Amino acid sequence: MEESKTLTNLMAAFAGESQANRKYTAYAKKAQADGNLNAAKLFRAAADAETLHALKEFEIAGKIKSTAENLKDAVGGETHEYTEMYPAFITDAKAEGRNDAIRTFTFAMKAEEVHAKLYKEALDNLSQTEEVFYYLCPVCGNIEKAVPEKCTICGVPGTEFIKY
Known part of the structure; x- marks a missing residue:
């Protein structure tokens, strides 16, 4: 369009x-x-x-494409967030002494890196038919493929994770 x-x-x-x-x-x-x-x-x-x-x-608006194209777009967006956007936001928050924002941005940055890897993995395995489950940390947004003992980003107990 x-x-x-x-x-x-x-x-x-x-x-x-x-x-x-x-x-x-x-x-x-x-x-x-x-x-x-x-x-x-x-x-x-x-x-x-x-x-x-x-x-x-x-x-x-014509923004929804094939699953492969959508996964590539998601990898790009998440990669931008963890490599460029959040590091810049963290720098600004540090300059302003906003520890609350630093913590929030750091959690998000680390989670976005995980998201990018999971999207890339899904793209690489698009023809896979075996069902995969994902587990979301309700505090930082980390996503795991198995319930962890505790979140590797924020430390929340794995029992708090939400299954998808």
Whole structure:
């Protein structure tokens, strides 16, 4: 699809809807923790609605390709994040003395490196038919192919990992 105003708008809408999803998910967690169950449900419903919008915009923008192309794109994105984006963010956070951000960016950077390797592995084994399970650390976003004793990035017990 050629670059057009509509394509530019689709991608801007996709970015906005994607951010709204995450924002409303965070608001839902806070509302739940505060005991505001109705607000939490509304935020979760709205987050899911924003996801529906984002997915349709991304689709009609022509951004969903073959699985192999999508895996290559994912490898590239994750690699950029752990080699360029997060190291720069960590440098800035250090300069500002933001230890909370340094920790968050470091966890994300290390997890993104794992994600890139897993995407590359999936690409290399695309014809594999044996089912693979993945386990997500709910704290740092690390993904493992087996439940670890503890997360290799943040130390969370493996019993906390979420199975996919």
